[in-house]
Amino acid sequence: MTEPTATGQTGQADLPPLPTLGGLPPLPTLGPVGRRPPPGGARREWVTATVEACTEETAHARTLRLRLPDGTPAHTPGQHYVVRVRRDDGSWAQRSYSVASAPALPPAPPTVDLTVERLDDGELSPYLHSLHVGDRVELRGPFGGWFVWRGERPVLLVGGGSGVVPLASVLRAWQQRGRPGGDGAMHLVVSVRSPADLFYAAELTGSPDVTVVHTRTAPDGAARPPGRLTVDDLRPYVPAAPDALTVYVCGSAAFAEGATGLVVGAGVPASAVRVEAFGPS
Amino acid sequence: MSLFSRTARERDPRLPPGQYDAGDTFPVLTAEVVPRIDPSQWSFRIDGLVATTRTWTWDDVHRLPASVYEGDIHCVTTWSKLGTSFGGVSLDTLLAEAGPLPTATHVVAWSSTGYTTNLPLEHVTGGKAWVVWEHEGKPLTTPHGGPVRLLVPHLYFWKSVKWVGGLRLLDHDEPGFWETRGYHELGDPWTEQRYDGD
Numbered sequence: 001m002t003e004p005t006a007t008g009q010t011g012q013a014d015l016p017p018l019p020t021l022g023g024l025p026p027l028p029t030l031g032p033v034g035r036r037p038p039p040g041g042a043r044r045e046w047v048t049a050t051v052e053a054c055t056e057e058t059a060h061a062r063t064l065r066l067r068l069p070d071g072t073p074a075h076t077p078g079q080h081y082v083v084r085v086r087r088d089d090g091s092w093a094q095r096s097y098s099v100a101s102a103p104a105l106p107p108a109p110p111t112v113d114l115t116v117e118r119l120d121d122g123e124l125s126p127y128l129h130s131l132h133v134g135d136r137v138e139l140r141g142p143f144g145g146w147f148v149w150r151g152e153r154p155v156l157l158v159g160g161g162s163g164v165v166p167l168a169s170v171l172r173a174w175q176q177r178g179r180p181g182g183d184g185a186m187h188l189v190v191s192v193r194s195p196a197d198l199f200y201a202a203e204l205t206g207s208p209d210v211t212v213v214h215t216r217t218a219p220d221g222a223a224r225p226p227g228r229l230t231v232d233d234l235r236p237y238v239p240a241a242p243d244a245l246t247v248y249v250c251g252s253a254a255f256a257e258g259a260t261g262l263v264v265g266a267g268v269p270a271s272a273v274r275v276e277a278f279g280p281s
Numbered sequence: 282m283s284l285f286s287r288t289a290r291e292r293d294p295r296l297p298p299g300q301y302d303a304g305d306t307f308p309v310l311t312a313e314v315v316p317r318i319d320p321s322q323w324s325f326r327i328d329g330l331v332a333t334t335r336t337w338t339w340d341d342v343h344r345l346p347a348s349v350y351e352g353d354i355h356c357v358t359t360w361s362k363l364g365t366s367f368g369g370v371s372l373d374t375l376l377a378e379a380g381p382l383p384t385a386t387h388v389v390a391w392s393s394t395g396y397t398t399n400l401p402l403e404h405v406t407g408g409k410a411w412v413v414w415e416h417e418g419k420p421l422t423t424p425h426g427g428p429v430r431l432l433v434p435h436l437y438f439w440k441s442v443k444w445v446g447g448l449r450l451l452d453h454d455e456p457g458f459w460e461t462r463g464y465h466e467l468g469d470p471w472t473e474q475r476y477d478g479d
């Protein structure tokens with residue numbers, strides 16, 4: 001099977017490391033060497049998508065399935081789109097939303113699922129919650145070349161609240177490919193306040209690939225009492241030799257800072273941890 | 282369908298296109314594990330195409346003439362923070378001590394985390410860039426790049442390297458961490474140079 005790729009952002013082309021000048025020490029680097037942009041760049045244009053389905057995930061979050069124009073290349077799991085809406089004064093409001101779905105592989109028509117948490121005093125998220133099937137929305141993407149999964153394994157995914165969205169795309173893509181590496185090659189630990197706050201609950205609850213951690217209210221009969229994520233919640237998914245592991249942490253800035261501390265505390269090298277923070281700080 | 286703008290008044294002219302006013306908030310966006318850097322261990326090095334490679338410690342930079350930036354900052358994720366301030370030292374002061382060679386055209390700014398970003402030399406000279414350790418009169422916090430970050434406020438904020446460790450002067454452009462991952466080479470907020478090819 002070919003790798004689902006986003007045009008122009010894939011390919012760990014083996015580029016030479018930064019030049020050393022006259023015997024200067026090489027500069028530190030982070031992650032695999034990125035892609036050198038093509039001359040003139042590879043601009044992604046705004047496209048109009050149609051809302052194909054709306055699914056309520058929780059009392060505050062809904063998933064919009066958007067139908068993209070034919071021929072739109074599939075995203076790489078972890079990437080996001082930028083959505084824009086014109087204000088009545090003519091200016092644009094734009095915000096980023098991670099893709100939740102696995103890449104839509106041809107011959108399936110190009111679609112992406114975006115899961116939007118509604119902030120009542122926010123500008124764009126309440127608007128996206130007011131859309132109906134058949135409505136149109138303008139977006140651009142996919143973007144992101146760091147918080148992406150290109151087949152790395154083993155992988156530990158750690159998400160807090162709406163931070164589960166890009167991680168769901170990674171997990172679903174791995175499952176879509178037939179769970180390469182088998183049990184334990186990928187695991188998602190997702191932290192939510194209560195069972196009612198879990199996105200994709202029917203899919204994630206009870207999955208062998210997923211651990212749900214409840215911080216305030218645990219479901220009846222849960223073995224783990226409610227409480228903040230701890231290093232013990234993560235340790236079972238950190239291999240004895242953690243060097244090969246890649247960890248993806250996503251959530252609010254506060255969650256991301258706490259969770260990355262736990263991951264490093266479990267023995268994972270900081271260079272193996274990719275972080276994406278969004279939402280309240 | 283269109284959005285009703287939040288306020289009836291005119292859009293703030295300090296806001297570049299596509300940006301919104303984040304008000305009193307200062308969002309944190311980070312790609313990597315936040316490093317804990319003790320100021321006594323921190324240093325800043327300018328090397329590459331310079332007359333003299335120079336390294337400054339925390340105490341060294343505090344002995345230099347202080348410089349404050351008062352103005353706005355713009356994040357590529359579309360928030361802007363208006364009327365804020367940062368304190369530190371002008372990069373001009375540091376560059377003058379190192380002496381850029383005439384062949385130098387670009388810089389790579391780097392952090393000990395391995396994060397890098399590229400900038401044309403003319404975008405970090407002439408009062409356009411700082412090395413800062415204060416935000417609104419208080420020590421710069423670790424999530425925001427403390428103890429010391431780069432500040433290049435006229436470009437999107439990913440150019441303002443957090444936990445900055447140094448600058449390398451080059452005779453060519455060398456795309457950095459985000460610039461090799463789909464983001465724009467320069468990142469001018471006024472012409473919305475957000476992504477590659479914009």
Ligand SMILES: Cc1cc2nc3c(=O)[nH]c(=O)nc-3n(C[C@H](O)[C@H](O)[C@H](O)COP(=O)(O)OP(=O)(O)OC[C@H]3O[C@@H](n4cnc5c(N)ncnc54)[C@H](O)[C@@H]3O)c2cc1C
Pocket residue numbers: 080095096097098099115116117118119121122123124125126162165166276277278279287301302303304306358
């Ligand atoms: C890479 C990336 C991926 C993301 N993925 C997702 C995702 O998958 N799902 C998701 O739900 N979100 C995601 N986000 C966050 C998303 O982009 C928006 O920030 C979020 O939806 C809030 O937007 P909003 O317009 O509703 O709120 P905003 O209008 O941006 O407001 C956010 C908060 O700031 C305050 N605020 C903002 N402006 C003002 C003002 N002028 N005066 C007073 N208060 C103000 C409000 O109180 C509000 O609570 C992502 C962000 C990034 C950067």
